[in-house]
Amino acid sequence: MTEYGEPDWPQIPSRTINDEIEAFMPISPTSTPREAIIMRTLSSVLEADPQFDVRDDLKSAVKNLSQFDDNPTLSNEVWEAFQSAYIPTGKGGVRGDATAREYIIPFHSKISLHIETGEPREWGRFYYMLMTDGEDEGFNSTLHERLKQKYTALNPSNTVEELVISAVDQLITEADGSDANEQDDGQAGISIRPYVPDMAEVFQEDLKSWLDMLDDEPSALWLQTLQDLVCFHYMMYVMQLSRNLSIEYDHAREGTLSEFEPQCRPIYFGMWEETASKTRQFANEWNDTNLAGEVYDSWGKLVVMRVLTTSTTAPDAEVEAQALTLAEAVTETPPEFQERCRTALLDEFPSDDRPADEDAPTLIEAARTLDRAVKQYNSRKPSLDSQAAYTLGFRVIRQLAEGAERKFIRIQRGRAGTNSRLNQGALRLFARLFEQQSTDGHLRKFFRYLERRGIALDEESREQVIQQLDQMSLLNKMSDSKEAIYVESI
Numbered sequence: 001m002t003e004y005g006e007p008d009w010p011q012i013p014s015r016t017i018n019d020e021i022e023a024f025m026p027i028s029p030t031s032t033p034r035e036a037i038i039m040r041t042l043s044s045v046l047e048a049d050p051q052f053d054v055r056d057d058l059k060s061a062v063k064n065l066s067q068f069d070d071n072p073t074l075s076n077e078v079w080e081a082f083q084s085a086y087i088p089t090g091k092g093g094v095r096g097d098a099t100a101r102e103y104i105i106p107f108h109s110k111i112s113l114h115i116e117t118g119e120p121r122e123w124g125r126f127y128y129m130l131m132t133d134g135e136d137e138g139f140n141s142t143l144h145e146r147l148k149q150k151y152t153a154l155n156p157s158n159t160v161e162e163l164v165i166s167a168v169d170q171l172i173t174e175a176d177g178s179d180a181n182e183q184d185d186g187q188a189g190i191s192i193r194p195y196v197p198d199m200a201e202v203f204q205e206d207l208k209s210w211l212d213m214l215d216d217e218p219s220a221l222w223l224q225t226l227q228d229l230v231c232f233h234y235m236m237y238v239m240q241l242s243r244n245l246s247i248e249y250d251h252a253r254e255g256t257l258s259e260f261e262p263q264c265r266p267i268y269f270g271m272w273e274e275t276a277s278k279t280r281q282f283a284n285e286w287n288d289t290n291l292a293g294e295v296y297d298s299w300g301k302l303v304v305m306r307v308l309t310t311s312t313t314a315p316d317a318e319v320e321a322q323a324l325t326l327a328e329a330v331t332e333t334p335p336e337f338q339e340r341c342r343t344a345l346l347d348e349f350p351s352d353d354r355p356a357d358e359d360a361p362t363l364i365e366a367a368r369t370l371d372r373a374v375k376q377y378n379s380r381k382p383s384l385d386s387q388a389a390y391t392l393g394f395r396v397i398r399q400l401a402e403g404a405e406r407k408f409i410r411i412q413r414g415r416a417g418t419n420s421r422l423n424q425g426a427l428r429l430f431a432r433l434f435e436q437q438s439t440d441g442h443l444r445k446f447f448r449y450l451e452r453r454g455i456a457l458d459e460e461s462r463e464q465v466i467q468q469l470d471q472m473s474l475l476n477k478m479s480d481s482k483e484a485i486y487v488e489s490i
Contacts (some may be wrong), residue, residue, distance in 0.1 A: 004171060006376040007353040012388050013374060015302035018125070020313045023193040023323030026125035029238070030392055031399035034102040035088055037123045037234070038227040042112040043212040043353035044124020045147055050116045052171050054087065054102045058115060082160050107161055109152040110168045128235050129192040137192045140204055146211050154219040187365035193323045195305075196240045202453050203233040209436040228406040228429065233393050234266035235408060238393075239267055239291060242298040248327055249301060250370065252364050257327040266289065266456035271464040272407070272423040276416040281458050286418040287305050295393045300374030301326075305365045307348060311341045326367050342366040349373065423466055424457070430455075431474045431487050441476075441486040 018026045032040075043050055054057060059079060068075035086105045131140045156162040194200045206229055219251040244262040251260040270282035275285060286292050308324040311317060319335040329341055345366040346354055360366040378389040385391065401409035406425040411418050422430075434449045435441055447462065457465060469475045469487060478484035 006380050007349050007373050009377060010292070011387050012299070013303045013306075013348055013379060015299050015306060017302075017309050017323065018307045019310060021321060021323055022125065022190070023129075023309060024189065024195040024305055024325075025241070026129060026192050027122050028392055029123070029126070029234075029396045030121055031395040032121050032123070033088065033103060034227060034231055034403065035105050036117045036121075037400070038223070038230060039106040039112055039117045040105055040121065041127045041230055042106050042109075043117075043152060044122070044127055045144070045151065046109060047115050048113040048288070049427060050112070050114050051175070052114050052168075053116055054104060054118070057171055058104075058164070058167060061171050062164060065163060065167055065170070067163070067166075068258060076434070078163055082164055086159070086164075105223070107223060108156060108165055110165055112151075114168055114172065121342075123234070125192060126192060126237070127230070129194045130200045130233055130237065132191045132199050133194060133197045143204055143208055143211075147207065150211055154222070154422075157219050194237070195325070196237065196244055196262045196264065198262075199233065199237045199240055199454075202264075203237075205437060206433050206453075209433045213432070213436055222403065223448065225429065228403045228426075229433075230402040231403065232406075232408055232426075235397050236267075237398055238400075239295070240264060240454055242291070242294040242393075243267065245298050245301040246294040248325070252326060252330075252368065255363075255364075257330045260327045262325070264452060264454050266272040266451065267420060267454045268379065268389060268456045268458065268461075269408075269420045269422050270457075271412065271427075271462050271468065272421050274421075274461065274464055276412075276419050278415070280460070282419055282421070282461065283416070285420055289422075292394065292418070294391045297371070297375055298393065299378065299389045300371035303348065303374055304345060304370055307344050307370075308341050311337070311344050314340070326364075330363055338363040345370050420455075422465075424472065425466065426475065427468055428472055431469060431472075432489075435474075435488055438487070441488045443475075443485040443487055446487045 009378045014028070016025045016028050037358045052442065062079050062082070063072070063075040065075065087102055090107070090136045104111050104115055106112045128139065131144055132138060143416055156165055184380070210226065210229060246261050247265070248257070248262070251257045268280075268282040268285050270276060270280065272278070276281075284290060305323075305325060308326065308329050309322070312319050312324055318340070319333050324333075329338060330462060333341075342360065342363045345363075346357070346360060346369070349369055350356065355366075355369055375389070378387045381387040398411070401407065401420075403425075406429055407423040408420065408426055409418065410416075410421040430450060430453075431446070432444050437449070438445055443466070447457065447465075452459065466475070466485070470477075474484055474487060475484045476488050478486070
């Protein structure tokens with residue numbers, strides 16, 4: 001035990017559930033650039049195992065194209081133009097590395113199939129999870145195949161893209177039977193159980209709507225909107241997971257776990273330019289007792305779920321192997337298995353710091369003990385920047401939320417602080433998706449559409465939504481009454 005009282009772990013226990021069973025949090029996400037997130041997602045959609053490097057392979061292939069045999073200056077200009085438009089880089093690695101990592105905007109399926117990204121975090125596992133337990137039982141293979149077909153049908157939209165794809169083709173030819181185009185380990189399309197099934201259902205609804213729209217949309221615009229849509233749903237899943245875990249542990253403390261079920265919970269948003277006065281609900285969502293604390297504290301609760309799930313895979317386990325929440329373990333498993341889990345949770349502590357059995361005599365008390373210990377371990381770090389629960393929690397949400405055209409979070413200095421927000425681009429996206437899904441487009445149903453995605457709006461924000469939809473010509477007012485206002489392009 002350290003001088004501060006937290007367990008003397010060499011590093012924080014893992015929160016990922018990706019061993020024999022994948023579920024709930026199949027990767028530990030980092031604040032990866034959004035272009036790298038969509039590239040890794042699309043590589044997983046295509047079941048790809050990319051083999052070629054941006055700098056060493058693709059750049060060389062572009063410069064060695066036969067079109068440039070007599071004009072090396074032109075080859076340099078083409079690469080520089082491509083690099084400027086398609087290879088964004090930060091000032092450094094997103095996890096604090098000194099060297100910025102390179103990644104390509106995946107404008108064509110051959111990019112995601114063959115080109116490695118500098119941020120290899122497996123975001124495709126999040127995609128698989130949100131494609132599970134929607135309208136169909138298990139993985140939604142029908143929708144998955146539709147996305148694959150749409151993406152692989154995209155053509156280069158300009159001469160530079162055509163040249164780069166020619167260079168990729170040249171790399172494939174030169175590989176001559178290597179594993180450059182082999183699929184990954186054969187786990188594409190597997191079901192990964194989400195902790196909040198509601199989030200998988202609405203992700204699939206929105207993805208289907210987007211695939212039904214804009215057949216003649218330029219590939220760059222289509223892909224940019226897909227990126228924003230995917231990043232929003234990844235972001236909202238992390239937020240909803242954190243809020244539901246907090247509520248689950250409230251039930252554990254009160255002895256009412258039988259009454260708990262994960263579901264979409266309201267998270268208050270404001271519109272981009274609204275004043276975040278302290279009387280507004282969205283202004284208080286990100287304080288330490290609400291979302292900020294829930295996201296930070298989720299790490300320990302995920303560690304508990306990892307241990308519970310791993311316990312079901314033991315050869316002599318009293319239950320079948322399955323992903324398991326605390327509520328399910330307490331209310332649906334036999335006492336012998338609960339004792340197995342209680343012991344396993346306490347065994348997560350270093351041997352010298354393991355709590356005595358009498359200090360945590362039940363599964364619930366062992367879970368709460370480990371959860372508190374992980375939080376204490378994190379909070380003793382000297383700054384937020386050194387605390388994994390912050391850098392791999394809130395920073396991930398912020399990265400997912402801050403798009404170029406569509407934004408879902410605003411961070412201001414002073415009293416306003418951090419707020420969940422919708423800018424006009426985000427509102428327009430949701431309005432168009434809603435119009436695709438709705439039979440009559442009534443305004444009341446649009447607000448319900450947002451609520452099913454976790455976006456709650458107070459009355460003042462709703463008035464702002466109505467004004468902005470009207471400005472964008474996305475409202476049809478049959479009369480001045482709100483009972484006769486419809487969200488539709490006019």
